[in-house]
Amino acid sequence: MQSGMCLEDISKCVRCGGCKANCPTYDEGLTEAMGARGRLALLGGLLSEQLTPTAALKERIYDCILCGACEKLCPLHVDVTEAVYQGRKLLPASGGLRRCMAFLMRFSMKRPALSFRVAQAMQHTIYPYLFRKGVIPFSISVPHVPLKDDRQVYKPEKKVGRIALFTGCSTNYLFPHLGASLINVLVHLGYEVVLPKGEVCCGAPFRSLGLEEEAVQLARKNIETFSKLNAEAVVSLCPTCVLSLKVHYPKLLGKELNNVMDVASFLSNRLSSSQLSPVRNLRTVAYHDPCHMIHSLDVRKEPRDLIRLAGAELIDTGESGCCGFGGVYSLCYRNISRNLMEKRAGVYSAAKADAVITSCPGCMLQLGTGIKNKPVFHIIELLEEALCGS
Ligand code: SF4
Ligand code: SF4
Structure with a gap:
């Protein structure tokens, strides 16, 4: 099925308002237009030409953080995030910052190595x-x-299988140590690990700016690259990459890759407590659910099971809200993003836990700026230490 939005999809919404309960942006604005129901009504008005694309309407379509919480609650399974993506395609990025982000992303798509060198050169001068x-x-x-x-190919002593790693931009360019930890764990378990030449951005940041054509090109390239590898699974440390490969690519291209998995789902039935030793200084931990993992991929139990297997006690904080990262969202909607981060960081900081564990590099980056009294780790760091020692 090719992606596209029509009035029929939007008119499935019966306006019950159930989706507002967990919408992080509705919570911030408390106006109808900052929740799923309001956004769908705006998009419906736009498609039926009863509304014109004013700057205010455009803001409401772009200030959705695309967390997917509304879809999980919707009794009619309205695909709200797809409607928002399609709305952004109709309303291309404009305004200083969004246009600038779109330019930089198109540039980095064409010249990733040069972009990385420029980012490196800027880190001690312009970034601070x-x-x-x-x-x-x-x-x-x-x-x-x-x-x-x-x-790159990493070989175990005794091979039990072959896994392809979809590194994703955040792991590749910002947190390579997380990728190294995953490779270490997989090789330890007997998997040959392949990092193919030709992987490109999963496309999610491009879609979030309405750059659908670029997202299609990226999806095509990744499918071509990963489908040739003869691997039993494609594993990623980033739930947004997994969501793109598993859920967006079929919508964009009508094609998908087999067995794309987040790391917790992949490891949950491949590790046992006898292989893992408790990690020193991490006796109690709080777990933060990344939105795309819990709402869109429906993965909640697996990371918790793995944390317990690694000998840590899980502290229930009762917190399940969005951290406010959302990729480029954190740059374009600074206030909403920071408010959401501060709410979550406050709860985790007060929790009687030695550390906060999550399953997303973006959540790690975001929460790490607000939580000062304990470390924030990706789950793969805990599992590497429990399995392989430090
Ligand atoms: S995707 Fe998230 S932010 Fe957007 S309308 Fe749904 S719940 Fe709200
Ligand atoms: S829960 Fe679903 S049907 Fe109800 S208002 Fe929200 S999107 Fe519409």
């Missing part, structure tokens, strides 16, 4: 200045080398 001035929300540390810049 932009961070101090509040233009960027994070203090960015760009590693010396990315996780990969060519085809």
Whole structure:
């Protein structure tokens, strides 16, 4: 099925309002237009030409963080995020910051290696200045080398299978140590790990800016690259990448890759407590659910099971809200993003836990800026230490 939006999809909404309960942006604005129901009504008005694309309407279509919480609650399974993506396609990125982001992303798509070198060169000069001035929300540390810049294969002593790693931009360019931890775990378990040449951005940030054509090109390239690998699964540390490969690509291209999995789902039935030793200084942990993992991929139990297997006690914080990262959202909607982060960071900071664990590099980055009294780790770091030792 090719992606597209029509009035029929939107008119499935019966306006019950059930979706408002967990909508992070509705919580911030408390106006109808900042929830799924209001956004669908605006998109319906636009498609039926009863409304014109004013700047205010456009803002409501772009200030959705695309978390998917509304879809999980919707009794009629209205595909709200797809409607929002399609709305953005009709209303291309404009306004200073969004247009600038679109330009930078198109540039980095064409020249990823050069973009990485420029990002490196800027990290000790322009980034600290932009961070101090509040233009960027994070203090960015760009590693010396990315996780990969060519085809890489890691071989175990005794092979039980072959896994392809979809590294994703955040792991490759910002957190290569997370990718190294995953490779270490997989090789330890007997998997040959392939990082193919030719992986490109999953396309989610492009779609979030209405750049659908670019997202289609990226999807095509990734499908071509990964379908040739003869791997039993394609595993990623980023739930947004998994969502793109598993859910968006069939909508964009009518094609999908087999067995795309988030790391917790892949490891949950491949690890046992006898293989893992408790990690020193991490006796109690709080777990943060990334939105795309819990709402869109419906993965809740697996990371918790793995944390318990690794010998840590899970502290129930009762917190299940969005951290406010949302990729480029954190740059374009600074106030909403920061407010959401502060709400979550407050709860996790007060929890009687030695650390916060999550399953998404983006959540890690976002929560790490607000939580000062304990570390924030990706689950793969805990599992690597429990399985392989430090
Ligand atoms: S995707 Fe998230 S932010 Fe957007 S309308 Fe749904 S619940 Fe609200
Ligand atoms: S829960 Fe579904 S049907 Fe109800 S208002 Fe929200 S999108 Fe519409």
